Amino acid sequence: MPDALHTDVGGSVGPVTTQHVTLFDDVHPLELESGHRLAPVEVAYETYGELDANGSNAVIICHALTGDAHAAGYHGDPLRAGWWDNFIGPGKPVDTRRLFVVCANLLGGCMGTTGPSSINPETGEPYGLRFPLFTVGDLVEVHRALMRHLGVTRLRAAIGGSLGGMQVLHWAMEFPDELGAAVLVCATSRLSAQNIAFSAVAREAIMRDPNFHGGDYQRIGVRPDAGLGVARMMAHITYLSEEGMREKFGRRLQNGTTPRFGFDVDFQVESYLHHQGEVFLRRFDANSYLYLTRAMDYFDPFGDMVAAGPKLEALRTPFLVVSFDSDWRFDTAHSREIVQVLAAHRVPVTFREITSPHGHDSFLLVIPEYHRTVANFLRRAGAEPGFTDAAGI
Amino acid sequence: MPDALHTDVGGSVGPVTTQHVTLFDDVHPLELESGHRLAPVEVAYETYGELDANGSNAVIICHALTGDAHAAGYHGDPLRAGWWDNFIGPGKPVDTRRLFVVCANLLGGCMGTTGPSSINPETGEPYGLRFPLFTVGDLVEVHRALMRHLGVTRLRAAIGGSLGGMQVLHWAMEFPDELGAAVLVCATSRLSAQNIAFSAVAREAIMRDPNFHGGDYQRIGVRPDAGLGVARMMAHITYLSEEGMREKFGRRLQNGTTPRFGFDVDFQVESYLHHQGEVFLRRFDANSYLYLTRAMDYFDPFGDMVAAGPKLEALRTPFLVVSFDSDWRFDTAHSREIVQVLAAHRVPVTFREITSPHGHDSFLLVIPEYHRTVANFLRRAGAEPGFTDAAGI
Incomplete structure (x- = not known):
């Protein structure tokens, strides 16, 4: 993506540290939707800005x-910022001068929160595929526990892109009184x-890798990197x-203009994908990829409208739903369906459909209309009375 | 795809046999665009209908x-017809009552024509990746040699879908006098x-399979089936x-309505893809997949208009270019670009953009408007004088 898109306005939240907390233990295990109990559950999270005296400014x-808790600021090198640093900070759409912002690695992840690469206390070895299946709702339960831990009883807003937006939708539908506002981007x-x-097919590529070993690759000391x-x-x-x-690439060749005519990387787009694949291996766990993609597959909160109808009737949380016109992963029709169902229930x-050539990844980029839209919505969420009728988490 | 789409009109060409001929040998090897010489080159082909007395009705x-020579009729079981049997036959768009139709497995394939799974005479073992790289132009050279072998000096028409259409485009540009008409479908x-x-990414999946062994899997007696x-x-x-x-699938589950919540196949779309992957392994060679996809990557006949311009100026072969509105593999913009370049040179x-919900695969289906369009074009190609100014192959 062009560098200009990374040039943001506003400041940095500065140096930050990822924190760790054990939210569930043997005495108080996490009860998953499947009925399975999980303990311990440790969560990695970061916070930016200050919680106000009455705990009303948390987001x-x-x-x-494939995200993590390190959304903003930097660890060590000021030039290497968190994954949503252009979006979160003083003067940015999620303005840390007036908001207390929390980002946590989600359940099942591999960036500090308990997941399939964590040690299974029953065996002393990594869970692998013995980690219980979980749902988007279970991800939200862990976030809610973190909020309780931080003394937040109600959120000014929950914000998420893609799978993040799916979590926000679930949260709003199940616990409408806990969210002052909901922001779903390309969800x-x-x-x-x-x-x-x-x-x-992505899961097949992983599970067919001979180094996968039924998910027990960690124990064996290998990795299904090829898959x-x-x-x-x-x-x-x-x-x-x-x-x-x-x-970005067109049909340009990696080296000059003469094709090399072979099966090695030759076109620039091949080189780029290769690099993306390699970098990813350093930071992600294959089993987490399986669990999280499967949780997405099964998510379908409007699938049973007998169950969903009353929840939607009780939902008065203001929503902002944003899509990008070139996103074909979750295209505008996905967002529009959410909007139609919500509107039909007077939510x-x-x-807003934003024009951008950058596809699904647009949600991570500085696109002025997009950032302005979110900033304005969050300001309204803080200022208008309808956004402040509190309830407990 | 719905069965109705396979219900065609017109008859069958009946039982057919795939024939084999050695078109290039040590004395007359195939000279590839790369300068490499290849021999022997055996070609598998089928013919339907009869060549007329003056050899003017060949298509x-x-x-x-991933196609093969068996386009129409059947081998053995009348219920299992060739891959384009709905398109080729008596009374069908490619009407074998008046046309002599030839279909050959292409160079580099694995269905009877010499390719990387053939025996390298220098080693007595399968070529593997020692098979020379080839281009779409080389595929056409082998087809031309087959036509000479069959006594055809000029084709009434060349017809191809996808990579097939790319071959037709190359043929028309390089040897405009040899084609009476050109039909490109979703090319x-x-x-x-x-x-x-x-x-x-497809090639990566193959080459990263530990059973790939640098392309020498045949010699070792394994197959990179996972990849x-x-x-x-x-x-x-x-x-x-x-x-x-x-x-076709929506979010329907494979077995009933209760999700199984695991990593096994659960959604119908997963089951379908699994099946497609499995069936494919029985009939296709991994190295052929590498070579043929790479030939497609490099194809770019309009890329150098200094070279292409004079060829296009000399080209008076009537073209029919067909796209499908739901095809996103080679969408209508691809076809439109071909049309614009041709029209700019007075070709x-x-x-025709045809409405169909079936994507790129539409070219294999019975879509009445599509079949009518091709049938009418081919009738014109046989009847109008502009289509008959002959030249030699």
């Missing part, structure tokens, strides 16, 4: 499939057949748009 | 990436960055449309 950032209420298909790399390369194609790829909802 | 069918003059990206299966599953997503997948070109 949670729910990250996407969906349910994966399409094509979405599921891409995730299924995980292929999964990431494929997924990455779905995060960019056709148009964005054409602008206050603002919808 | 070649150029198949796509492209050059792959986009996204197209190349998908092919690159080839993943490549096929991914590619298959790009052959269907989002809309087609929604209609007679008819363009």
Whole structure:
């Protein structure tokens, strides 16, 4: 993506530290939707800004499939900032001068929060596929426990892109009194057949890797890097748009203008995907990829309207739903479906489709109309009375 | 795809046999564009209908990436017909009552024509990656040699879908006097960055399979089935449309309505892709997949207009270019680009975008408007004088 898109306005939250807390233990285990009990559950999180005296200015950032707790500021090197640093900070859309911002690695992740790569206390070895299946709702339960730990009884807003937005939607529907506002960016209420298909093939690539060993690769001391790399390369194609790829790479060759005519990397787009696959291996766990993509597959809060109807009737949290016109991972139709269902139940909802050539990844970029839209919505969420009728978490 | 789409009109060409001929040998090797010489080159082909007395009614069918010579009729079981049997036969768009139709497995394939799975005479073992790189132009040279062998000096028409259409485009540009008409269905003059990206990831999946052994898996007696299966599953997503997948699978589960919550196949779309991946392994060779996709990547006949311009100026072969509105593998923009370049050089070109929910695979289906369009064009090609100014192959 062009560097200009990373040039943000506003300041940095500065140096930050990832914190760790054990939120569930043997005495108080996490009860999953499946009925399974999980303990201990440790959570990695970061906070930016200060919680005000009456605890009314907290915002949670729910990250996407491969994100982590380090959303803003920097660790060590000021030039290497968190993944949403252009969005969170003093003077930025999520303005840390007036908001207390929390971002946590989600359950099942591999960046400090308990997941399949954590040690299973029953065996003393990594869980692998013995980690229990969990749902988007379970991700939210862990976030809620973190909020209680931080003394936050109600959120000014919950904000999430992609899988993050799915968490926000679930949270709003199940605990409408806990959210002052909900911001969903390029999210969906349910994966399409094509979405599921891409995730299924990514999982196949991982599970067919001979180093996968039924998920026990850690114990054996190997990694299914070949499969995980292929999964990431494929997924990455779905995060960019056709148009964005054409602008960025076209058919340009990696080295000069003479094709090398072989199976090694030759086109720039090949080199880019290769690099994305390699970098990803350093920071992500294959089993986490399986669990989190599967949680997305099964998410479908509007699937049973007999159950969903009363929840939606009780929901008065204002929503901002944002899509990008070149996103084909979760295209505008996904957002529009959410908007239509919410509006049909008289939930206050603002919808904006933003023009951007950068596909699904647009939500991570500085796109002025997008940032302005979120900033304005969050200011309203803090100022208007309708946003402040409190309830407990 | 709905069975109705396979219900064609017209009859069958009946039982057929695939024939084999050695077109190049040590005395007359195939000279590839790279300068490499290849011998022997055996070609598998089928013919349907009868060549007329003056050899003026021949049509070649150029198949796509994973096709073969068995386009029409049947081997053994009348219920299991060739891959384009709904398109070729008495009374069908490619009408064998008046046309002599030839379909050959292409160079580099694995269905009877010499390719990387053939025996390298220098070593007595399969070529593997010692098979020379070849281009779309080289595929056409082998087809031309087959036509000479069959006594055909000029084709009434060349017809191809996808990679088949790319062969037809090359043929027309390089040997305009040899083609009475050119039919390109969901083809492209050059792959986009996204197209190349998908092919690159498919190749990665194959080459990272530990059973690939640098392409020497045959010699070792194993197969990179895991990787080839993943490549096929991914590619298959790009052959269907989002809309087609929604209609066919939606979010339906494989068994009943209760999710099984695991990593095994659960959604119908997963089961379908799994099946496609498995079936493909029985009939395709991983090295052929690498070579043929790479030939597609490099194809770009309009890339150097200094070279292409005079060829296009000399080209008076009437073209029919057909795209499908739900095809996102080679979408209508790809076809439109071909049409615009041809029209700019006063090549007679008819363009039709056909409405179909079935994506790239539409070209294999019975879509009445599509079949009518091709049938009418081919009738014109036989009847109008402009189509008959002959020249030699």
